[in-house]
Amino acid sequence: MRLRHTFVTLGTVALTLATACAAAAVDQVPDASASVSAPVSYTKAPFAAGPDIPVADVQAHLARLQAIADANGGNRAHGQPGYRAGLDYIEAALDAAGFTTSLQEFTAGGTGWNLIADWPGGDENAVMMFGGHADSVTRGPGINDNGSGSAALLEVALTVAEQGLQPAKHLRFGWWGAEELGLVGSSNYVSSLPAAELDKIAGYVNFDMIGSPNAGYFVYDSNGQPEGSAAIETMLNDHYAELGVATEPVSVGGRSDHAAFADAGIPTGGVFSGAEETKSADQAAKWGGTAGAAFDPCYHQSCDTLTNIDATALDRNSDAIADAVWTLTA
Numbered sequence: 001m002r003l004r005h006t007f008v009t010l011g012t013v014a015l016t017l018a019t020a021c022a023a024a025a026v027d028q029v030p031d032a033s034a035s036v037s038a039p040v041s042y043t044k045a046p047f048a049a050g051p052d053i054p055v056a057d058v059q060a061h062l063a064r065l066q067a068i069a070d071a072n073g074g075n076r077a078h079g080q081p082g083y084r085a086g087l088d089y090i091e092a093a094l095d096a097a098g099f100t101t102s103l104q105e106f107t108a109g110g111t112g113w114n115l116i117a118d119w120p121g122g123d124e125n126a127v128m129m130f131g132g133h134a135d136s137v138t139r140g141p142g143i144n145d146n147g148s149g150s151a152a153l154l155e156v157a158l159t160v161a162e163q164g165l166q167p168a169k170h171l172r173f174g175w176w177g178a179e180e181l182g183l184v185g186s187s188n189y190v191s192s193l194p195a196a197e198l199d200k201i202a203g204y205v206n207f208d209m210i211g212s213p214n215a216g217y218f219v220y221d222s223n224g225q226p227e228g229s230a231a232i233e234t235m236l237n238d239h240y241a242e243l244g245v246a247t248e249p250v251s252v253g254g255r256s257d258h259a260a261f262a263d264a265g266i267p268t269g270g271v272f273s274g275a276e277e278t279k280s281a282d283q284a285a286k287w288g289g290t291a292g293a294a295f296d297p298c299y300h301q302s303c304d305t306l307t308n309i310d311a312t313a314l315d316r317n318s319d320a321i322a323d324a325v326w327t328l329t330a
Contacts (some may be wrong), residue, residue, distance in 0.1 A: 001133075001145050001208045001256050001275055002180055039228035040128065040203030040267050040328055042235040049242070050322030051163060053155055055315035059306075061151035062143055064089055066306050069141030074302070076136040076147075078178040079110035083135050087115050090134070090154050090175060097161035099173075106188040112177035114185045119160055122170035127200050128329045129172045130156075130321065131186070132207040133179030133257055140302040144309055145275070149207035150175055152318040156325055167329035169202060176257045179208075186257035190264050198264055205232055205324050206258035206270035207317070212296040214289040215313035216274040221249035225262055232269030232328065239323045243316060246286050271320055273313050275299045 065086050069075055072082030091101050094117045104114040115134065132149030136142020157173050165171070177185035190198070206220070219236045222229035233249070240247045250272060252258070258268040274295020284291035298304040 001272075002182060040231050041228075042231040042327060044234065044238055049239075050156075050319070050324075050326030051159055053152070053159060053315075053318040053322050055311055055318060058151050058155045058314060058318050059309075059311070061154050062147050062306060062309065065147045065151065066141050066143055069136070075138050075140060076134070076142055077138040078108065078112050078135045078181055078184075080138065082141075083177065084113065086150075087113060087134055087175065087177075090150065091115055091117075093154060094157060094173075097158050099157065099161070104185075104189060104192070106177070106185060108178045108181055108184040112185055114177050114189050115175040116189075117157060117173040119157075119165070119167070119171040122167045122329065124170045125200050126169045126202045127172050128167075128169045128202050128325075129174055129204040129261075130207070130325060131174030131176060131204065131257060133177070133185070134175040135177055135180055135185075136304070137180050137300045139300060140298075140304045143305050144211050144213070144296055145209050145299060145304060146179070148209060148211035148309065148314060148317075152210060152314070152321050153207060155318065156321045159322065160325065165326070165329075167325075169329040171325065171329050179257055183254070183257055183259055187260040190260040198266070201261070201266050203228060203232055203267040203269070203328065204258060204261040205321075205328070206256055206268065207321055208256040208270065208272065209275060209296065210271060210273050210317035211309040211311075211314035212273035212275070213308050213310045214274070214279055214293050214295050214297070215310045216272075216279060216283055216287055216295050217245055217247045217313075217316075218250035218272040218274065219247045220258065220268065220270040220272070221251045222269065223249075223251075226265050226267050228267030229262075229269055232267060232324075235324060235327055236269060236271055236320060239320045240316070245316065248283075271317055273310070273317065
């Protein structure tokens with residue numbers, strides 16, 4: 001997740017405002033007034049849960065990403081060999097599982113790539129997308145930010161193949177490059193699509209930092225977002241309600257890769273376990289963990305390694321991805 005401009009939770013607690021980062025210029029995206037021809041929808045009853053995603057399988061992908069970083073200068077950052085090596089690992093697993101993959105190349109102070117993976121079938125005029133960024137910062141391997149989202153998305157995609165999911169909507173996954181430079185990869189993807197292709201995207205759900213060691217359970221707030229976003233927010237909140245886990249809405253703003261889709265008028269949502277903000281006493285009482293400490297004390301640091309993951313949060317949030325894929329593509 002990139003450094004913030006602003007970050008606010010709605011509810012009983014407002015998280016700390018932080019300073020703006022100096023980010024590379026983000027490519028322009030289509031007009032936010034663009035319409036979506038097949039908006040996402042969700043009906044709560046009955047709750048159509050996806051399969052359980054074994055957290056050990058997600059952790060195995062994280063171990064591979066850690067090993068790739070270790071072998072490539074300690075990171076998986078844009079413009080560094082570890083980024084492409086990590087992306088190659090993800091793409092090879094998807095190709096073997098039967099996905100149709102493509103690498104979208106772009107330039108941002110060096111060559112970068114987005115990885116797009118399409119699952120065969122479903123209505124290609126109604127595409128549901130699920131994604132997260134695949135790059136780390138240069139200071140470390142980025143196992144929580146955002147190895148956690150990347151690995152969980154991969155394992156859910158492999159489960160789609162293992163179970164032979166036949167979604168009504170067309171299913172597409174995306175792993176974005178150069179997010180840490182200013183959402184460059186996802187913005188490049190959205191801006192590269194003709195209007196007719198944008199109109200086919202029913203919704204986009206983002207997973208950026210889902211295993212924070214002092215985890216919170218935040219669901220992207222749909223207030224002020226494109227029409228249809230409330231369906232995604234409601235579905236994700238229902239996932240956690242089924243587990244008996246309270247959530248808080250969070251306004252992520254332009255801090256992660258959903259922003260380019262929202263700016264194009266596409267319904268968006270996502271989950272987030274917290275970054276450098278401080279967990280309050282009320283949040284610690286609700287979720288456990290340590291009050292007065294950051295949700296992720298290793299955010300953007302060299303210590304963002306395999307030890308910087310809360311397995312319970314990673315497990316719950318990986319299952320949230322599966323629930324979203326099975327429910328929102330139905």
